[in-house]
Amino acid sequence: MSDMEADVIIIGGGASGITAAVAAAEKGASVIVLEKGSTTGGAANMGMGFFAVESKQQKAQMVDLTQEAAFKFLMEYTHWSVDARLVRKYIAQSADTITWLEKMGVEFLGAYKYFETSKQTWHVVKTAGSDKPAERAASNLYKALTEQAEDLGVQILYRTKATKIVMDDGAVSAVELVGEDGVAKTAECNAVIVATGGFGNSPQMIHDYLGFEWGKDLHSFRIPGVDGDGLSMLWEAGGGHTKATMELTYTTPGVTDVYKTISETMRQPNLMVNLDGKRFIDEEIMNNTVYTGNSIARQRERVAFTIVTDSIIDDYRAKGLDYVTFHHNIKTVEKWDKEVEAYVSGAGVEASGLSDLHNDEQKHTKNFWVCESLKEVAEVTGIDYESLVATVEEYNQLCATTDDQFFKPYKYLRPVTGTTYYVARHFPAGYGSLGGVAVNDEMNVLDEAGLPIEGLYASGTDACGIFGDSYCFYLPGNTMGFAINSGRMAGYNANAYIESF
Ligand SMILES: Cc1cc2nc3c(=O)[nH]c(=O)nc-3n(C[C@H](O)[C@H](O)[C@H](O)COP(=O)(O)OP(=O)(O)OC[C@H]3O[C@@H](n4cnc5c(N)ncnc54)[C@H](O)[C@@H]3O)c2cc1C
Secondary structure, eight states, rough: SEEEEEEEEEEEOHHHHHHHHHHHHHHHHHEEEEEESSSSBBBGGGGOEOOOOOHHHHHHHTTTHHHHHHHHHHHHTTTOOOOHHHHHHHHHHHHHHHHHTTTTTEEEEEESSSSSSSSSOOEOOOOTTTOOOTTTHHHHHHHHOOOOOHHHHEEETOOOOOEEEEEETEEEEEEEEOOOOOOEEEEEEEEEEEETTTTTTOOOHHHIIIIOBBBBBBBBOOOTTTTSHHHHHHHHHHHHHHOEEEEEEOOTTTTTTTHHHHHHHTTTTSSSSSSTTOOOOOOGGGHHHHHHHHHHHHHHOOOEEEEEEHHHHHHHHOOOOOOTTTTTOOOOTTTTHHHHHHHHHHHOOOOOSSGTTTTTTTGGSSOEEEEEEHHHHHHOOOOOHHHHHHHHHHHHHHHHHOOOOOOOOOOOOOOOOOEEEEEEEEEEEEEEEEEOBBBBBTTTTETTOOEEEEEEEEOGGGGTTTTTOOOOOTTTTTHHHHHHHHHHHHHHHHHHHHHTT
């Protein structure tokens, strides 16, 4: 016997689930959202904005990126290994989603790049009373979506965990859950949308599906709640497996998101080496944190080091940093001495709290050093000394001529000379997992044979397979963009399925 019922039950009230709820309810479906946490918005409350193409903000800012160009770019980037029909629909809907949200009272600061060579697709949400980009600005968007959902009669059950999708004769019929009171219940429905945000908080699944050992060779964000529940339930219900990936970046535990000037300075395009003391990257690409993360992940022990000297710092004091990120906005090294002293003495600085979400005991391990010689650099880091000396000599020669090893532009070729060496140790990191279950371009879940399962939909991170093997930072805001847009599609399509009875 069922304890409650609705046309559509949505598992997970994060970015994708709450958007799906509004979309389905807007079309007339009765909707229940099961959210195991205490808020909607999920991991996306930490974010700032999302992807769209041909939006009114882009037009006002003279951004000439077209839907056609964005589509071709992403399909080229993924070598056509992803669902072109889904990519096309996502891109086509993206600008309308901005307008749709504006009607709910959401405001945007505009469209931004994530780094210089990326496209201007990141629509950053405006925080009330401020014209400045702010960390966690996207939480305003989820407040607006939640209010809209409630106005449309959506029932949001907080602290309620879905445990099983019940199938009847090949079609979805109910969801089993454990309510806030700890009592197991059943909710009947005609369609289910699963949007539980992947498995970024499950070291076991990270190990089993991605081959990393969290806390050792991966220091990705651990957002509470995203434990892989949805994927497990989908697979159990007959959903087909697809290869999951990690939205990989890189980090310096205990430094990134804490000592922002040290962190940003050690991410400038200066010499990077691996434990063997060898250079392995054209450091110009370091502003693409995904490419850098990929590159670090394939080094021995999955670590890498950047080295700068006092003479390079002096150059930055005079000219400012090469790379300035929009969200950190650190342009100079004016706080360098203060931060270095605070790090070395252990005094610490006031941090945003973001670092706590992707650091473990490593943050108490030293990952930044001030050394007086290359010998000391090798001793504290474990980098092979002989090889490091040879690499520095070779690199300094390239700086005097041209980088015919990896072709880094001359303007970033600063020799490693001086009396003080600053070294940072970097590890692969990431925002979370991506994908794992097969869906079609209607967000309908497919079985192992590639056939749609009646009434079963998935959206957001659980179903995000549109980036191929690496997240596409050249089109920034893409994971939240996919979460919101795929949620909207799933909501409309689940409703259409119900109306087809
Ligand atoms: C620090 C940070 C910053 C980010 N910034 C950006 C950005 O600016 N732009 C961008 O594009 N992307 C950004 N992202 C990524 C973005 O947050 C995700 O792409 C997005 O949140 C994915 O949406 P989702 O709905 O799939 O999952 P989530 O938003 O994580 O929501 C999943 C929800 O499901 C719930 N849930 C899980 N299991 C169950 C269960 N069994 N029963 C009930 N509920 C359950 C969880 O509690 C959670 O609320 C950022 C991520 C992080 C960590």
